[in-house]
Amino acid sequence: MKRYHSIIISILCAFLGFFIGNNFSVGFLKIKNDGIALDQLLTILVTLGIGWYIPSQLSKVLEDKRIIKNLLVEEISSYLIFISDVKKKLSDCLIAGAISDLEKRQINLIFEESDLLLSNLQTQAEIIDKTLCNKAIDSYVVYHRLVTGGQLMNASFIHVDQVFYSKVVTEHYKLDITFKQLAQEVQLHK
Structure with missing residues (x-):
């Protein structure tokens, strides 16, 4: 028109x-x-x-760039909502006083799907800048290793204590801040 x-x-x-x-x-x-x-x-x-x-x-070029940036910011927001399920599941286990093998498997499944979402997000961010997601990915790796690479996934680990949960919450908020900064960088990127 x-x-x-x-x-x-x-x-x-x-x-x-x-x-x-x-x-x-x-x-x-x-x-x-x-x-x-x-x-x-x-x-x-x-x-x-x-x-x-x-x-x-x-x-037209400016409008296309704005659309790409908005879509990427929406992807980042939906990713943060998705990854917060891990913290919520651990919070529920802390309140319940126990963690079952089923809940451990659910956490692993969340991380497996999260890996795919993060890979997709990184691919989309490379349209703007190849190094844009590096800090966010590093933060995710630290969070992932804390939750799945430590004591939580051992068969002998049967309850989530306050110390472990505090570490998870601290790393989760670091992850959250890093991804929000990524969203800001995407919006400000020329």
Whole structure:
């Protein structure tokens, strides 16, 4: 719709310029008694065309970049909501006083799916900048290792104590802050 309006305005401006050129003497345009010269008309039309084409293409490029950034920020937000399920599950286990093998498997499944989501997020972020996700990935690896690489996944670990939960919560909030900073970097990236 915008393009249609731009074309109509350009055509109207060209006809207005032609009318003025035929009836009045205007600055650089030398009007002859028998009409406007063809090269001058072509110059005006090319100038109008360039004047219309450049802003419309620049607008399109800027809009595409804004859309990509918004989609990436939405992905980051949904990822943070998804990864918070680990903290919630451990919180429930702390309150219950025990953790079962089923809950351990559920935590592992959350991390497996989280790995896929993070890989997808990284691929999308590489459109903007290849190194954009490095800090966020490092933070995720630390969090992942704390939860799945330590004592929690041992068969002898049967309850979540306050000390372990505090470590998990601390790393979770570090992860949360890192991903929120990533979202800000995406929005501010040129």
